[in-house]
Amino acid sequence: MTLPADLVAPLAVAACIGLLIGAERERCKGDGPTRSPAGIRTFTLVSLLGSMSMLLDSALLLVVLTLAVTALLAVAYFKQSHDDPGLTTETALILTLLLGALAVREIQLAAALSVLVTIVLAARDRLHHFARSILSQREWNNALVLGAAVFVLWPLMPDRTIDPYAVLNLHTIWRFVILMLLIGALGHITQRLLGARLGLPLTGLFSGFVSSISTIGAMGVRATQAPDQLNAAATGAVLSTVSTLLQLAIVIAATHRPTLLALALPLACGLVAALLYAALMIALSAHSRPGPALQLGSPFDMKGALLLALIISGILLMSGAFSSWFGGKGVLLASFIGGFADAHSVAVSAASFAAQGKISSHAAAAPILAGLTANSISKCVVALTSGNRDFANRVIPGLFLVTLMAWAGLALN
Incomplete structure (x- = not known):
């Protein structure tokens, strides 16, 4: 079975979105019991899930997937033992799901937003320093x-x-x-x-x-x-x-x-x-x-x-x-x-x-x-x-x- 040509680009961009954001989160994931619940593979799969829901033309499926991912992240969040785990990775994962879905309809916008999200995630220390010490x-x-x-x-x-x-x-x-x-x-x-x-x-x-x-x-x-x-x-x-x-x-x-x-x-x-x-x-x-x-x-x-x-x-x-x-x-x-x-x-x-x-x-x-x-x-x-x-x-x-x-x-x- 040959994949239709008009589906190759959205799926490729969705995979790249997951890999891009996931790679940044993998670098900050940590080790042991305090590690974040999602890394490069999870982000890639979630982005592809979002794109598949749109390819199936099912807005209801996208809503269900979003709720399911949110629920899984909530469970993982409360199981973490350290005092202040933060919500950055969890929020980024939900956003990756939506960007994967967006890639099917607006491929350039989804790609641009994924780069912007990755920049914000990577600039964590500088943004914190700016907000707390410079501004x-x-x-x-x-x-x-x-x-x-x-x-x-x-x-x-x-x-x-x-x-x-x-x-x-x-x-x-x-x-x-x-x-x-x-x-x-x-x-x-x-x-x-x-x-x-x-x-x-x-x-x-x-x-x-x-x-x-x-x-x-x-x-x-x-x-x-x-x-x-x-x-x-x-x-x-x-x-x-x-x-x-x-x-x-x-x-x-x-x-x-x-x-x-x-x-x-x-x-x-x-x-x-x-x-x-x-x-x-x-x-x-x-x-x-x-x-x-x-x-x-x-x-x-x-x-x-x-x-x-x-x-x-x-x-x-x-x-x-x-x-x-x-x-x-x-x-x-x-x-x-x-x-x-x-x-x-x-x-x-x-x-x-x-x-x-x-x-x-x-x-x-x-x-x-x-x-x-x-x-x-x-x-x-x-x-x-x-x-x-x-x-x-x-x-x-x-x-x-x-x-x-x-x-x-x-x-x-």
Whole structure:
């Protein structure tokens, strides 16, 4: 009897699934009375059982097999004499049965899932170490906050304008809050993984994705406490502005791409100026000792997310009102005022106006740069108040140069 060609692949994949997961479990099976109840042979046979139930087109048989395997595993579990045998192998065996069945219907998905399951099983020690020793309680809480922001709050936000000026769309506003949270989390993770090896300049760059103003403040404190790190701290403060410009590009692109095209040259000029000035500062700080990594706190929390949403809403509402009262100059004024609090919120507001057709893409560029200018003024104030005069004398010219070059880029457009 010849096996039909269309059955060869599902059965082969089912056998491979059992062998793959079973081989990993066999390595951790142990010996003697404390060994796990299933190894490579059991996993292979169970996976083939799952595939056979589907080949017989019997969902009832698959249910019966699942219950039977679960019952056998329960008996084996309670017969084990050691105190904490765990349930990983038992759970993996039931999952292998289902993957074997899935291989008959969705062969690629079953194969991919089996590899993923094996990776999770093999990474046991690293996952445990990460959860217990590396991931802090605050970071875990932040991850839960991010999950709630994405999967709970965002779907509840109404996707329509709710104000008299037709500018406040809560669903859109919260989308940009999530985007900013993700960018901040990425910067925090990068800094966390690389730690002090980054040095102050690159730490400033990645910390700037969390908060550029906070980074400048922390660098100012470092420069005061460790005068021999003055140039390195100033470099990190200037590089945090690179993060600001990159974030601006990201949020504008997510809002209205034509506005990003209108701002491409100004943002590029600002980035080049920031990088050249930072390169000069790096040359001056070549002999600075590295020092410990900065501690800037959490990249995001629910209060911070709500505050960011409130700032964006306030700037949008103010821009809508000023635009209604004063026309295009009103948007420019509102953007400058809002920029003292947050440049990215201003960018979202102006780009949203362009996306709604209230102003042109080129007309949105000036309000965004006005917000960036006001934000740079805020950074200058922080540099003056957090660090000493030498720190401010190094950081403020860089901030001024970046802002000036951005406006020059707009003039050349």
